[in-house]
Amino acid sequence: MGKDVIIACDFPSKEKTLEFLSKFEGAHASVKPFVKIGMELFYAEGPDIVREIKARGHKIFLDLKLHDIPNTVKSAMKVLSSLDVDMVNVHAAGTSAMMKAALEGLTRPDGTRPKLIAVTQLTSTDDKALHEELLIDRLMTETVLSYAENARDSGLDGVVCSPHEAGFIHKALGANFLTVTPGVRFADGNNDDQKRVMTPAHAKEVGSDYIVVGRPITQASEPVEAYRRCVREFVD
Numbered sequence: 001m002g003k004d005v006i007i008a009c010d011f012p013s014k015e016k017t018l019e020f021l022s023k024f025e026g027a028h029a030s031v032k033p034f035v036k037i038g039m040e041l042f043y044a045e046g047p048d049i050v051r052e053i054k055a056r057g058h059k060i061f062l063d064l065k066l067h068d069i070p071n072t073v074k075s076a077m078k079v080l081s082s083l084d085v086d087m088v089n090v091h092a093a094g095t096s097a098m099m100k101a102a103l104e105g106l107t108r109p110d111g112t113r114p115k116l117i118a119v120t121q122l123t124s125t126d127d128k129a130l131h132e133e134l135l136i137d138r139l140m141t142e143t144v145l146s147y148a149e150n151a152r153d154s155g156l157d158g159v160v161c162s163p164h165e166a167g168f169i170h171k172a173l174g175a176n177f178l179t180v181t182p183g184v185r186f187a188d189g190n191n192d193d194q195k196r197v198m199t200p201a202h203a204k205e206v207g208s209d210y211i212v213v214g215r216p217i218t219q220a221s222e223p224v225e226a227y228r229r230c231v232r233e234f235v236d
């Protein structure tokens, strides 16, 4: 299974996104990074931004975190699959019925489909909110693992998780169940608002399959060099 670096393109507009991606063209013509498009950019620009970036030769993780009744998610996934993205996601909290419906919607007539991964508990949810608002009595790690198990048993390919969770998720659910991990920072960089970070090299050691890296690349003075450094540390 190929490890890869996914750049989180958290830009507010098509112009800013394409301006950023153009830095990888020209002298670096062979570099076509895997990119993540999130809600901000997708809601601002619509499906055309996906088509445009795909046409430029990038793989795309469309991070829209679907969570609705199974039938609605199935229909929405059918639309996303026709956009020819490479990876999409849902909230595991939508239940196994919803995750199975998502898979059905994603699967194209020829049997191919984008990878489908699940969000377990958002890393912005702390134990207090878990217990007092969501009324879940279990520990966060138990909850994350149980949601990840539901995702695997529903046929999903993996989960989005902290690199600090990648090891125990692989141990419990197998090496082939993908871990896609944000919260990555260079050893000599700043952490921004991320609390529990890991370097690309350490993420590789603990078994992350894909690292999702935003600001350390998008805000770097030399984004292409920062991307190459991630690849050197995580993939090579």
Ligand code: C5P
Pocket (backbone or CB within 6 Å): 008, 010, 038, 122, 123, 124, 160, 161, 182, 183, 184, 192, 194, 212, 213, 214, 215, 216
């Ligand atoms: O700029 P930075 O590297 O922190 O970006 C990380 C990306 O991963 C952002 O798009 C953020 O929304 C996303 N993400 C995250 N933590 C999660 C899930 C997604 O940082 N638990």
